[in-house]
Amino acid sequence: MTLFDKQTNPDALSPLTLAFVGDAYFSLVIREMLVSDANRPVRDLHKLSVKAVNAQAQAKYMKILLPVLTEKETEVFKRGRNAHTSHTPKNQSGCDYHYATGFEALMGYLYLNGSSERLNSLFNVVINEIGADIFENKE
Secondary structure, three states: OOOOOOOOOHHHOOHHHHHHHHHHHHHHHHHHHHHHHOOOOHHHHHHHHHHHOOHHHHHHHHHHHHHHOOHHHHHHHHHHHOOOOOOOOOOOOHHHHHHHHHHHHHHHHHHHOOOHHHHHHHHHHHHHHHHHHHHOOOO
């Protein structure tokens, strides 16, 4: 499933490294969903992607996913959540930022593990819970 044809053991990576990959993966999925939904001006696409890919939104997604995670997935999330980050953005709460880092670590872990079906399943849980309202362009 990965784009680069080299095996990587996600268990051997730091949670912040997993979050680095997970952030990119999730951002790409959101962007793909947005362009699949409608042909919009790039400015609108950017605004909608920022609305869906930020610490507050990702913390909300994580809280939705927690009840359906496996033991291993919960462990990866907690490693990411508890990782010592060098900063917290001014416009985000520390709690949301840590949950978002855990969310991104989980996404990165599953992506590098080749678990595309599980990623799709978790993404569908989020979409079914919150609906597509995150993609509506409300000014």
